[in-house]
Amino acid sequence: MPVPTTDPDITVRAAQLRKAYTVTEKEPGFLGSLRAFVRPNTRTVEAVKGVSFELRGGEMVGFLGPNGAGKTTTLKMLSGLLHPTSGAATVQGHTPQKRGTAFLKQITLVMGQKQQLIWDLPAQDSFLVNQAIYEIPDAEYRATMREFDEVLDLSGILSKQVRKLSLGERMKCELAAALLHRPKVLFLDEPTIGLDVNMQERIREFVREYNARFNATVMLTSHYMADVTALCQRILVIDGGELVFDGDLSALTSGPDARKTVRLQLSRPETAARLSTFGELIRLDGLDVELAVPRGEVSARAAAMLTHLDVADLTVVDPPIEQVIGQLFRSDKKPEPVKALA
Amino acid sequence: MRFWKLLRIYLSASLSVQLAYRANFLAAILSSFANLATGLLGVLLFYSRPEIKELGGWNLEGALMVVGFFTLTEGLISVWLRPNLTQLSEGIRTGTLDFLLLKPVDAQFQLSARNLNLLRLPDMLLGLGLIVWAGAALGTVTLSGALLSAVLYLSAIAMVYAIWFMLNTTAFWLVNVQNITELFQGVFSAGRYPLQALPLWIRPVLTFVIPVAFITTIPAQALRGELGTAALFSPLVALILLAICRVLWLRALGSYTSASS
Numbered sequence: 168m169p170v171p172t173t174d175p176d177i178t179v180r181a182a183q184l185r186k187a188y189t190v191t192e193k194e195p196g197f198l199g200s201l202r203a204f205v206r207p208n209t210r211t212v213e214a215v216k217g218v219s220f221e222l223r224g225g226e227m228v229g230f231l232g233p234n235g236a237g238k239t240t241t242l243k244m245l246s247g248l249l250h251p252t253s254g255a256a257t258v259q260g261h262t263p264q265k266r267g268t269a270f271l272k273q274i275t276l277v278m279g280q281k282q283q284l285i286w287d288l289p290a291q292d293s294f295l296v297n298q299a300i301y302e303i304p305d306a307e308y309r310a311t312m313r314e315f316d317e318v319l320d321l322s323g324i325l326s327k328q329v330r331k332l333s334l335g336e337r338m339k340c341e342l343a344a345a346l347l348h349r350p351k352v353l354f355l356d357e358p359t360i361g362l363d364v365n366m367q368e369r370i371r372e373f374v375r376e377y378n379a380r381f382n383a384t385v386m387l388t389s390h391y392m393a394d395v396t397a398l399c400q401r402i403l404v405i406d407g408g409e410l411v412f413d414g415d416l417s418a419l420t421s422g423p424d425a426r427k428t429v430r431l432q433l434s435r436p437e438t439a440a441r442l443s444t445f446g447e448l449i450r451l452d453g454l455d456v457e458l459a460v461p462r463g464e465v466s467a468r469a470a471a472m473l474t475h476l477d478v479a480d481l482t483v484v485d486p487p488i489e490q491v492i493g494q495l496f497r498s499d500k501k502p503e504p505v506k507a508l509a
Numbered sequence: 510m511r512f513w514k515l516l517r518i519y520l521s522a523s524l525s526v527q528l529a530y531r532a533n534f535l536a537a538i539l540s541s542f543a544n545l546a547t548g549l550l551g552v553l554l555f556y557s558r559p560e561i562k563e564l565g566g567w568n569l570e571g572a573l574m575v576v577g578f579f580t581l582t583e584g585l586i587s588v589w590l591r592p593n594l595t596q597l598s599e600g601i602r603t604g605t606l607d608f609l610l611l612k613p614v615d616a617q618f619q620l621s622a623r624n625l626n627l628l629r630l631p632d633m634l635l636g637l638g639l640i641v642w643a644g645a646a647l648g649t650v651t652l653s654g655a656l657l658s659a660v661l662y663l664s665a666i667a668m669v670y671a672i673w674f675m676l677n678t679t680a681f682w683l684v685n686v687q688n689i690t691e692l693f694q695g696v697f698s699a700g701r702y703p704l705q706a707l708p709l710w711i712r713p714v715l716t717f718v719i720p721v722a723f724i725t726t727i728p729a730q731a732l733r734g735e736l737g738t739a740a741l742f743s744p745l746v747a748l749i750l751l752a753i754c755r756v757l758w759l760r761a762l763g764s765y766t767s768a769s770s
Contacts, residue, residue, distance in 0.1 A: 188766060243767050248607055250763050271613035283608035287526045299518050300612050302511060 178352055178384045179222035179245060183254035186215040186240050214240040216408040217254060224351075227378055227385040229395035229416065231492060232405040238388045239278075241405065242354045245386070246276040258352055272301060275350040279357035282341055284329045290340040291325040294347060301348035308347070314380075315343045318373045335366035342370065346377060353377070355387045359394055371397050392485040404492055412492075427465050428490075431456040431472065432480035445472050449490070454479075459486060515614065516622055523592075523625045537628035544583065545635045548576045548701045555706075565705030570646045571733055572703055577639030578662070578725040579701040582669060584632025586694075590673045592624040598680035598687065604768030617758050621674070644732060651734050658731035661740055664747035665724040671750035672719070674758070681761035693719065700725040720746060 190212050193203035202208075215237040222228055232238050243249040245256050247263035247270065256263050261270035284293040298308050316322060319339045324332060332340065342358065355374065359367040375398060378385050389395055395402060396416065404412035429446065433454040442448050445468055446458035460468045465483055472478060527533070555561060556569045564572065597620060600606030609619050644650045676693055680686040696719050704712055704726040715721040723743050730736050 243607075246611060248610055248765065248767050250765075266610065266616075268613040271611060274611075276607070276611055278607065281604055281607060283605075285522060285526070288522060292522055292525065296515075296518055296522065297612075299511070299515050300614050 176223050177221045178224045178226075178259055179386065180220075180257040181241070181245065181254070182219050182256070183217045184215055184219070184241065184244055184251050184256055185213070185217045185253045186237075186244060186249060187211050187213045187252045213408055215244070215405075218405065218408075218410045219254075220403055220410060220413055222384050222386065224384055225378065225382040226401065227374075227387065227399045229399035229402040230386055230388045230405065231395065231402055232388075233492070236405045237408040238405055239356055242276060242356050242386065242388065246274055246354050247271070248276070272348060273350055274352045274354065275345045275348075276354045277342060277345045277356065277358050279338070279360035282329075282337065283344060284337070284340055286330050287328060289326045290329055290332070290337075290344070293329070293340075293344055294325075297344055297347050303348060311347060311349065312343075315346070315373075318376050319343060319369065335362050338362060338366070338370065342373065349381055351381065351383050353383055353385045353387075355385065355389075357388055357390060359389060359391060367391065367394065374398060390487075392487070392491060396485070406492070425462040426459045426486060427462050428484050428486045429458045429460055429465070429469060429472065430480075430482045430484060431458070431476070431478055434477040434479045437476060442476075445476075459490070511614070512618065515619075519623050520625060523623075524627060527627055533628055538631050541584075541629065541631035541635060544632060545576075545580055545639070548580055549573070551701065552576055565703055565707075567703040567706060570643045571729065572706070574640055574643040574647070574729045574732060575703045575725050576701055577636050577641075577643055578728050579636070580639060581633055581636030582665070582697075582700070582724055584629055584634075584636055585666065586669065586673070587629035587632055588626050590670065592626040593621050594673050594677040595687070595690070596620070596624070597677045598685060601680050601765070602684055602768060606765070607767055610762070610765070616762070617674075617755070621670070640729075640732070647733060649734055650732055654732055654734040657736065657740065658728045661723070661731050661736075661743050662728040664744040665728060667747035668720055668723060668750050671747070671754040674754050675750075678754075678757050678761045681764055697721055697724070703729070 188211070189209050191203065191207045191209050193199050193208065218237070218241060230238050230241070240249065244251050245258055245263055247266045250264045258270065259273050261267055261273075263270060263274075284290050285296075294312075297303075303311070312321075319342070321339060321343060324336045324340065327336075329337060329340070338358070346353070353374070358374070359370050362370065371394060374385060374387070377383060378398075385398070387394065387398060400416055401414065402412070402416045403410060426447075428449065433456060436454065437456075439448055439451055442451065442456055442458065446460035448456070449459050450457035458468075458472075469481060469483065473481065552569070552572045555564055556572070562568060567575070597606070600609065610616050612619060644655075672693060673690065676689045677686060679689060683689075696715070699707065699711070699715055700721040704715060704722045707715070712722070716723070723746065727736070727740060727743060731740055
């Protein structure tokens with residue numbers, strides 16, 4: 168049943184969304200197992216502790232947080248898989264947990280680590296099942312496949328058995344299968360995990376085009392900073408089940424605080440003190456070194472390292488998301504505090 | 510109708526998967542005959558002694574008819590229920606049930622209809638053949654008896670489905686439930702003998718606790734023309750079981766925790 172929203176432009180709304188699980192704990196070893204079998208020791212774990220936010224139609228939002236922070240649980244509540252313990256979610260005017268047909272036809276959830284394609288059959292057989300399930304007319308199906316093929320380059324892989332596809336090829340098929348019905352709201356949970364850089368770029372491009380073409384709302388979690396910086400202006404950060412940041416991403420990646428990580432492979436051990444003169448020392452493990460340097464000074468600092476240190480190999484990468492988030496909390500000027508929602 | 514279209518697509522997908530593993534086919538046919546032989550052997554042993562003409566009021570042809578219904582039902586379980594419903598526990602354990610729940614088609618329907626193990630089809634054909642043969646040998650089958658028997662057997666299928674589905678639904682709380690369905694299979698194997706041929710104390714259990722009697726003995730009795738319309742109690746039991754099954758399923762979905770990705 169549609170729920171009236173104050174702003175018709177809001178497509179996704181989470182209000183004090185909370186999810187608690189009961190988990191069974193057991194001590195290690197056989198005796199522990201036996202004890203747990205006779206009298207299970209249960210405990211309640213709060214995975215999401217009252218999260219509130221709103222997404223506008225057509226918005227692409229990065230959803231970040233360390234492992235176990237509650238990202239996936241939140242996405243699963245928004246897509247109707249999990250019933251919230253308390254609080255409410257509204258997506259396109261529907262209550263997700265009722266799993267109504269009209270709701271399910273407008274959303275999709277892509278999970279980088281799970282697959283829906285039938286393992287022993289070519290991907291296009293799975294597509295046909297989805298075509299029937301979503302009642303997609305033949306003409307529309309063909310048009311959609313043509314568009315997807317242009318960006319994802321699916322030719323040649325659709326007729327191969329899924330188990331014979333590479334990880335990247337399979338992910339392209341998974342995405343196509345998940346978007347065949349042209350959903351208006353996309354929940355993407357680690358869609359690029361384990362893929363090489365080219366394939367990540369291809370997937371990003373596809374999501375960007377899809378968003379532009381259908382004005383779809385996208386909520387994306389990723390371990391790769393590049394995914395988020397390439398696609399999203401706004402980020403939500405969740406930590407320990409609580410929303411700790413909701414605001415503009417650019418402050419993080421291009422502001423005065425923005426940094427890059429320089430990875431060094433040394434030929435000769437160096438002291439931590441000496442290395443620290445080139446940037447903030449993040450990791451020193453024998454000959455492997457990681458230094459954080461201000462984004463604007465990357466070239467100069469890297470040149471200095473090459474001149475003064477015995478460097479076997481040098482690479483410049485985006486800092487891992489956890490580090491960026493950590494930095495966000497260390498810096499005094501948080502870009503924007505979490506907006507309290509009514 | 511969308512459900513029919515989906516059934517057709519599911520069927521062709523199952524067929525394609527099974528055709529990919531052709532070598533299995535011969536083994537499956539052999540095992541069907543072995544199953545039937547086991548069922549027949551038990552019954553034939555009883556009646557091989559010349560002084561025994563009847564067991565609990567069942568002559569040899571009648572008892573073979575019960576074996577026929579039993580074999581048919583076992584075949585149906587292997588062809589339809591086992592390949593589908595055992596996926597539930599697997600889907601819960603690994604979290605792949607997510608995709609089924611994300612689709613805008615009733616999840617219970619999808620779960621119950623996606624796979625067919627056509628390799629076990631010979632079981633069903635053998636069972637059906639035995640029923641027809643025993644019926645002909647009896648010579649007392651009437652049209653109304655046959656119709657009643659068909660109604661009762663359809664109810665029996667609904668009961669078997671509901672019981673299997675409920676047992677597998679407990680996976681939402683217990684996760685690994687393979688042994689629970691084995692328990693049902695163990696009790697159900699008593700269904701290859703007519704109820705009246707079994708010890709008195711076990712009969713109420715097989716009638717009211719786990720309705721095995723409704724599945725094999727009662728349709729056979731109807732086919733022999735021994736039952737009146739009072740047997741229509743059976744469809745009622747089936748409907749009640751289906752309703753409980755549905756309620757349990759909907760409650761189970763509320764406690765789904767979706768294994769982490």
